[in-house]
Amino acid sequence: MQLSKIIKLVKGSVVIDGGVEDVDITSVCSADLLSNVLRYGKRGALLVTCLNQPQVIRSAELSDIPAVLLALGGTPEKDMIALAREKNVVLITTFLPMYTTCGILYSAGLKSCVEE
Amino acid sequence: MSESGSMEGSFHLMGGDFTNAGSASSELKAKLVNFGVAQSIVRRAAIAAFEAEMNVIIHAVAGTMHYLITAEALTITVTDMGPGIKDIKQAMKEGFSTAPDWVREMGWGAGMGLPNISKHSDFFKLDTVIGEGTTLEIFFRLKERNADS
Numbered sequence: 476m477q478l479s480k481i482i483k484l485v486k487g488s489v490v491i492d493g494g495v496e497d498v499d500i501t502s503v504c505s506a507d508l509l510s511n512v513l514r515y516g517k518r519g520a521l522l523v524t525c526l527n528q529p530q531v532i533r534s535a536e537l538s539d540i541p542a543v544l545l546a547l548g549g550t551p552e553k554d555m556i557a558l559a560r561e562k563n564v565v566l567i568t569t570f571l572p573m574y575t576t577c578g579i580l581y582s583a584g585l586k587s588c589v590e591e
Numbered sequence: 592m593s594e595s596g597s598m599e600g601s602f603h604l605m606g607g608d609f610t611n612a613g614s615a616s617s618e619l620k621a622k623l624v625n626f627g628v629a630q631s632i633v634r635r636a637a638i639a640a641f642e643a644e645m646n647v648i649i650h651a652v653a654g655t656m657h658y659l660i661t662a663e664a665l666t667i668t669v670t671d672m673g674p675g676i677k678d679i680k681q682a683m684k685e686g687f688s689t690a691p692d693w694v695r696e697m698g699w700g701a702g703m704g705l706p707n708i709s710k711h712s713d714f715f716k717l718d719t720v721i722g723e724g725t726t727l728e729i730f731f732r733l734k735e736r737n738a739d740s
Contacts, residue, residue: 510703513638514710526698528600530645533613539630554610556696562617 476553477499478542478565481521484583485569485576487544490551491567498541502588505577507533508566516540517588523576530565532558541565546573598626603646604671609697612648616640619667632731635711636665639729642704642711643669649694650674651724665725667732671684675721683709701705 478498482489489495501519506512507526516522518539524531527549535543542565547553549568551559559566569576581587600622602615622638628636630642640656647654659666676682683705690700708715712729719725 507698508701508703509698510642510701510707512643514703514707518634524698528609528697530609530612530698533617533641536632537613537616537641539634 476583478521481544481580481583482567484579485544485571485573486561488568489565489567490556491559491566492562493509493542493559493563493564495542497567500542500585501562502590503577503580503585503586505573512540513538515589520588521585523573523580525549525553529554529558531555532562532564535564537564542567544569544570544576546576549558556583597658597659597661599659604644604651604654604656604669604675606651606653606671606673608646609731612645613641616644618659618662618733619656622658623660623665627731628629628660628665632665632733635639636667636729637724639708639711639715640667640669642707643667643727643729645699646704646725646727647671647673649690662733662734664733667729668726670724670726671728672724674719675723675725676719677721679719717729 478495500521504516504520505523512534516538522542522543523539524546547566548570619640623633651671654671657668681687684700685706688700688702694700713732714730716728
């Protein structure tokens with residue numbers, strides 16, 4: 476699914492663009508434990524989290540995850556924004572809670588990266 | 592890269608430096624890509640390196656990450672000046688962690704570090720001395736190298 480469509484679905488705001496228009500998302504990884512991201516995350520997944528610090532971007536970058544969605548109105552730390560810009564990882568925020576965000580994405584046809 | 596087609600180097604790791612945590616693994620990933628290592632192996636190696644790097648950042652005073660890439664294999668060696676691991680068998684169990692609460696609040700300390708390294712590598716060796724530190728050698732076969740390049 477095109478990331479631009481996902482952003483519309485979750486009423487997201489783009490913090491770091493990172494080439495949003497070209498990103499195609501194949502699954503969703505929802506986690507607040509970064510080792511779970513490293514274990515179960517898949518290449519091309521969208522990471523949905525409430526963590527707002529730079530290691531989230533590191534985990535995405537090293538796992539070939541192109542985009543991070545901060546749920547529940549999370550405000551990304553300055554270092555997180557800077558690293559997302561440097562590593563060209565798309566960073567989006569939504570005021571929706573994680574449960575609702577994931578429900579919307581699942582209903583739209585995106586599977587968990589564990590199920591992919 | 593040497594004339595023999597191998598490449599090696601190392602990175603210094605500072606315990607407690609969460610601002611730069613992961614930068615060594617990120618640089619290593621870029622070097623593996625430049626060396627022509629297959630994408631699937633690059634990803635596995637980057638993840639294993641990141642878990643090992645985070646172990647140093649979380650638990651040790653300092654450490655080093657050394658890498659050696661040859662046509663046949665990649666070896667990542669992470670050595671730290673840390674407390675050592677009291678019970679390796681226990682540390683290998685998913686969910687066992689000695690990380691403090693503030694580290695858990697950052698999303699780490701889930702007790703998945705060594706199990707994740709085991710999952711993503713071909714094999715690894717662990718040497719630890721209580722009160723002195725730990726050396727972790729992580730191995731990847733590169734035979735898939737030409738498969739998707």
